Amino acid sequence: MYQLLSRNNRPHKARKSSLPLITLVGLCLIVVALELTGVTHIFHHKKTNSTDAVQVDTGGGGTSNNQKGEATDNAGASTKGSDSGSSQSLPAQAGSDKSLAPSNTTTLLVPTGDFVSAHHISQSSALTSVCNTTPGATCTIVFTKDGDSKSLTAQTTDSNGSTYWNNWTPQGKGLAPGTWQIQAIATLNGQSKTASDAMNLVVSQ
16 A cells, blocks of 8 residues: 555656756746847847937937038138128229329320321311320310411320320311411329420311
8 A cells, every 4th residue: 555655656746846947948948039039138238220329410409510511611601702802892993093093293294296197188188186295184286377276175195194186187177278386285283284296287278
């Protein structure tokens, strides 16, 4: 009887002693499976993706470095452009104004040049007259005969000190046939200088 009872108890004890081992092996297999699938991170660190490390600031108050650089460059370019334009235009205007206005202390030169392009002409002949004197001075050509005087329209000399009358005729200026004395008269700031042509103008019909 005793032997029968002892035989019945042996398998039961063997089954009880193997349960913890089976449970432990099962837990180990579960842990290994979770580690391989990346569910748990007990034995290894979690890998971070490059996209996870990038932080994008979509808020209204932030601006990326590239955007800040572009804004600064554009602002700098427009500012330089406006500064350079104003600095170049002002001296040019000032210089041009000064060149047109003669100084009050400028000395007036005696007029020279071909006061008439020909000295023996008819009333319908076309003539050209030139007066050279100080730049900015006023010059005219005067013709005198028997106390009667006729003149070309007074003109201001250019930056080279010259002025021209082209394609004028004695008849158009009222020069009657005869011999006319020729003078060039220049004036500037109250000064006046006169020069006479060595030859007279002889006008024929």
